[in-house]
Amino acid sequence: VTAQPTAEVIAVGDELLRGDTVDTNGAWIGRTLAGIGIEVRQRTVVGDQVDQIRDAMRAAVPRVGLLVVCGGLGPTADDLTRDALADLLGEPLLLDEALLQRLAEYFADRQRSMPAGAVVQAMRPSSAWPIHNQVGTAPGLRATCDGCTVLLLPGPPRELQPMLTGLLPQLPSAAPSSARRLTVALLPESLVAELVEPLLGEATAAYYATPGRVVIRLTGATEAVAAATARAAAVLGDVLLDRADAAESVLAAAERRGWSVAVAESLTGGLVTASLTAVAGASAVVRGGIVSYATEVKDSLLDVPAELLDARGPVDPEVALAMARGARRALDADVAVATTGVAGPDPVGPHPPGLAFVAVSSPEDERVVRVDARGDRELVRTLTVAHALDLLRRSLNRLPDYSATAEPG
Numbered sequence: 001v002t003a004q005p006t007a008e009v010i011a012v013g014d015e016l017l018r019g020d021t022v023d024t025n026g027a028w029i030g031r032t033l034a035g036i037g038i039e040v041r042q043r044t045v046v047g048d049q050v051d052q053i054r055d056a057m058r059a060a061v062p063r064v065g066l067l068v069v070c071g072g073l074g075p076t077a078d079d080l081t082r083d084a085l086a087d088l089l090g091e092p093l094l095l096d097e098a099l100l101q102r103l104a105e106y107f108a109d110r111q112r113s114m115p116a117g118a119v120v121q122a123m124r125p126s127s128a129w130p131i132h133n134q135v136g137t138a139p140g141l142r143a144t145c146d147g148c149t150v151l152l153l154p155g156p157p158r159e160l161q162p163m164l165t166g167l168l169p170q171l172p173s174a175a176p177s178s179a180r181r182l183t184v185a186l187l188p189e190s191l192v193a194e195l196v197e198p199l200l201g202e203a204t205a206a207y208y209a210t211p212g213r214v215v216i217r218l219t220g221a222t223e224a225v226a227a228a229t230a231r232a233a234a235v236l237g238d239v240l241l242d243r244a245d246a247a248e249s250v251l252a253a254a255e256r257r258g259w260s261v262a263v264a265e266s267l268t269g270g271l272v273t274a275s276l277t278a279v280a281g282a283s284a285v286v287r288g289g290i291v292s293y294a295t296e297v298k299d300s301l302l303d304v305p306a307e308l309l310d311a312r313g314p315v316d317p318e319v320a321l322a323m324a325r326g327a328r329r330a331l332d333a334d335v336a337v338a339t340t341g342v343a344g345p346d347p348v349g350p351h352p353p354g355l356a357f358v359a360v361s362s363p364e365d366e367r368v369v370r371v372d373a374r375g376d377r378e379l380v381r382t383l384t385v386a387h388a389l390d391l392l393r394r395s396l397n398r399l400p401d402y403s404a405t406a407e408p409g
């Protein structure tokens with residue numbers, strides 16, 4: 001068995017020390033390297049000073065096989081990571097004509113003249129190789145120092161991420177390995193973990209929970225991950241989404257059925273519609289949404305019978321259903337979902353904060369689900385959105401209602 005390859009990460013920037021920027025690159029790099037079996041042993045944050053950066057690099061090099069340094073590769077005077085590498089290697093910075101050419105093309109393509117300061121981005125220590133940056137101007141650099149592979153990457157995550165991802169096949173990984181993400185709707189994290197842990201075999205699981213959703217990240221050898229994924233899918237059953245998030249699953253299901261979708265929202269104030277329309281391509285499916293916040297608007301825009309509203313008040317399963325029917329009619333959609341409830345912090349009539357009803361109406365299905373959320377206003381609204389999307393997904397896929405107590409699978 002070969003020893004597991006190890007790495008360290010250095011994040012460079014005064015803004016990181018001050019707390020103006022959170023070092024999300026460090027976390028992302030750790031996850032990404034772990035996904036191919038490289039263990040990050042230490043992460044260091046240093047300010048924008050050549051000696052600090054160089055000393056941190058010099059300390060890390062003998063400890064690990066891979067050192068990733070992020071940030072400080074830009075064109076301004078406080079971008080000194082390049083100089084620190086030159087210092088570490090004991091080599092001067094040279095102008096790389098090919099890099100300069102590419103930089104000139106970058107600006108020419110955008111009809112901008114190249115700022116004088118940009119030239120430093122075409123400089124490199126003689127033994128370092130450039131890493132192409134498809135997104136921004138600063139190329140990365142790759143060097144070897146006393147047997148340690150040193151990667152310098154720019155700070156902006158949208159530049160760094162594709163660059164490191166592109167390099168992964170060339171890094172010394174422990175074994176052919178992979179990572180899989182599974183998204184689970186509504187089931188509490190503790191229950192998800194309880195169900196999944198016994199199924200892991202040689203794979204490792206990490207859980208990331210947000211209200212109404214748990215993402216399971218499975219990592220390990222490719223075969224172990226595939227086997228664990230299959231077992232988890234069998235046990236989790238219909239709480240497992242077929243896409244990365246609930247809105248994407250809803251849109252995919254609607255598209256499969258050739259159905260259009262409408263929304264009527266009260267306590268969620270447009271959040272359900274916003275979640276659906278956040279997905280690229282939503283226009284093929286989503287007709288629109290009506291935010292009927294005031295009780296009268298549920299009548300005037302959605303045709304919820306005034307007698308029903310008078311008799312029951314706005315927080316009621318029948319009202320939720322009437323809202324869904326009304327949205328289908330008003331927006332000429334095949335299926336509609338509706339939300340009504342008490343976001344809090346104050347009760348509405350006899351109803352406590354956190355009580356909500358979500359309903360779906362389609363030509364083949366009408367359902368209402370009660371939500372009892374415990375938490376502040378934001379949590380109540382977010383959970384109601386999760387329930388609305390889940391009910392819609394279940395209706396479109398002809399699945400039974402979600403039940404937290406039923407054994408999944």
Ligand code: ATP
Nearest residue numbers: 011022023024025071072073074079138154155156
């Ligand atoms: P640029 O060419 O944009 O100047 P750079 O390599 O010089 O790239 P920095 O100036 O260090 O990068 O950082 C640019 C931006 O990237 C920061 O303002 C910040 O938004 C983001 N950034 C930098 N470091 C990190 C980090 N460790 N985690 C998350 N974001 C970061």
